[in-house]
Amino acid sequence: MLSSKQFATSIVATLRDRGHRAYLCGGCVRDLLLGREPADYDVTTDATPEQVMRIFPETYAVGAQFGVVLVPIPREDNSRKEDNPASQNRGEAAAPTSPKANVVEVATFRSDVGYSDGRHPDEVRYSKDPREDVARRDFTINGLLMDPISGEVLDFVGGRKDLDSHLIRTIGDPALRFAEDKLRMLRAVRFAARFDYRIEPPTFAAMHEMSSRIHQVSHERVRDELTKMLTEGQARQAFLLLDESGLLREVLPEISAMKGVEQPPQFHPEGDVFVHTVLLLEHLPHPCPPTLAWGALLHDVGKPPTFRVAPDRIRFDGHVEVGVRMAEEICRRLRFSNDDTEQILALVNQHMRFGQITLMKESTLKKFLRMPRFEEHLDLHRMDCQASHGDLSSYGFAKEQLAVIPPEKMRPAPLVTGHDLIAAGYTPGPRFKEILSAVEDGQLEGRLQSKDEAMQLVMNNFPLE
Numbered sequence: 174m175l176s177s178k179q180f181a182t183s184i185v186a187t188l189r190d191r192g193h194r195a196y197l198c199g200g201c202v203r204d205l206l207l208g209r210e211p212a213d214y215d216v217t218t219d220a221t222p223e224q225v226m227r228i229f230p231e232t233y234a235v236g237a238q239f240g241v242v243l244v245p246i247p248r249e250d251n252s253r254k255e256d257n258p259a260s261q262n263r264g265e266a267a268a269p270t271s272p273k274a275n276v277v278e279v280a281t282f283r284s285d286v287g288y289s290d291g292r293h294p295d296e297v298r299y300s301k302d303p304r305e306d307v308a309r310r311d312f313t314i315n316g317l318l319m320d321p322i323s324g325e326v327l328d329f330v331g332g333r334k335d336l337d338s339h340l341i342r343t344i345g346d347p348a349l350r351f352a353e354d355k356l357r358m359l360r361a362v363r364f365a366a367r368f369d370y371r372i373e374p375p376t377f378a379a380m381h382e383m384s385s386r387i388h389q390v391s392h393e394r395v396r397d398e399l400t401k402m403l404t405e406g407q408a409r410q411a412f413l414l415l416d417e418s419g420l421l422r423e424v425l426p427e428i429s430a431m432k433g434v435e436q437p438p439q440f441h442p443e444g445d446v447f448v449h450t451v452l453l454l455e456h457l458p459h460p461c462p463p464t465l466a467w468g469a470l471l472h473d474v475g476k477p478p479t480f481r482v483a484p485d486r487i488r489f490d491g492h493v494e495v496g497v498r499m500a501e502e503i504c505r506r507l508r509f510s511n512d513d514t515e516q517i518l519a520l521v522n523q524h525m526r527f528g529q530i531t532l533m534k535e536s537t538l539k540k541f542l543r544m545p546r547f548e549e550h551l552d553l554h555r556m557d558c559q560a561s562h563g564d565l566s567s568y569g570f571a572k573e574q575l576a577v578i579p580p581e582k583m584r585p586a587p588l589v590t591g592h593d594l595i596a597a598g599y600t601p602g603p604r605f606k607e608i609l610s611a612v613e614d615g616q617l618e619g620r621l622q623s624k625d626e627a628m629q630l631v632m633n634n635f636p637l638e
Contacts, residue, residue, distance in 0.1 A: 181214035366411035403466035468520025
């Protein structure tokens with residue numbers, strides 16, 4: 174398969190051969206100039222969507238009403254279009270699950286008129302002038318065009334200077350750019366954190382003034398942007414900027430509420446709950462599973478409402494249970510999938526159990542260590558310690574146990590099944606779960622080695638009714 178860059182370059186060359194202007198554009202140009210590998214490649218051209226689809230018959234007409242066509246990178250096996258019934262008609266191929274997966278986005282030069290919904294232009298006017306197309310984009314560092322064949326860069330907005338100055342600046346009036354799409358305020362934070370750039374003062378002032386308008390953006394788009402902030406490697410800086418801009422209290426008021434909530438210094442010498450949380454984000458692995466990142470962000474979300482000063486020390490009684498309920502509300506609000514919600518809640522719910530890990534009986538320990546995606550629980554505990562007291566003894570104990578306990582001892586084949594209980598005269602019902610759990614505990618603790626021993630335990634402790 175051609176690389177994305179090779180294919181994007183071939184698209185530019187083909188469009189030019191047909192008499193059109195065409196360039197690489199947006200984030201891929203920015204990343205190339207920074208010496209980074211772009212995640213994907215975009216092309217901008219004066220060819221209309223209809224012309225692009227005629228030149229490249231196998232296309233995805235997703236976004237064509239806004240001048241955007243997706244051209245798939247040819248597969249290595251050279252599978253013919255007729256092998257895919259969904260792509261028989263030009264421009265009607267089934268779009269990939271991820272819009273950027275193995276495709277190059279080709280967009281027509283355009284100027285956008287009005288943004289009534291705060292995201293999509295009310296009217297799209299195609300243009301022959303790349304300057305008009307660049308003028309509608311968000312930030313100067315994303316407004317650069319490149320000839321991939323000669324390497325020439327077209328800069329109509331001072332983007333190269335801002336790259337050199339490490340500056341995030343909107344193209345034109347920041348209030349107008351943010352009014353067109355409020356999500357751009359979150360994108361400004363993400364780019365500033367990712368590249369360790371400053372946000373230009375007028376741009377930042379507009380973000381602060383308009384922060385309450387972020388609620389016009391769909392929950393899904395906000396979630397995705399926050400997830401990128403959490404997983405791109407600069408989560409601490411991103412959330413400090415979110416707080417400073419006023420956006421944090423709008424998108425995640427539960428995290429903003431952590432500020433100023435004191436913690437017992439003997440366990441948390443680093444400071445309040447917010448300080449602890451953003452310090453923890455600094456220890457996130459990179460790359461980082463999104464569920465781990467969100468679990469880390471929300472693990473102490475229940476502390477502010479449970480704060481109290483007891484005679485002996487500051488306490489947060491029941492903060493885990495409260496935190497699970499709050500985290501569930503946040504996950505539902507941001508439209509997380511059921512699977513992701515389940516894992517995030519599990520991380521919040523289990524994070525305090527490591528404090529008792531060396532005291533757990535053998536069966537409890539093994540059940541704890543075999544939890545689904547336990548590596549995320551272990552990572553969260555490590556980061557929690559690193560961002561507070563620094564004691565990693567429980568972390569080391571868990572790692573050691575994982576290494577020395579064989580898989581067959583961690584999850585042994587059951588000695589007794591429900592069918593065995595029925596054959597012995599037991600009536601199916603809720604009691605079965607209790608009985609089978611007791612047998613499993615006996616196995617995990619090494620007390621039961623055979624089916625006969627297991628059935629004897631059942632008969633002794635659960636007599637027939």
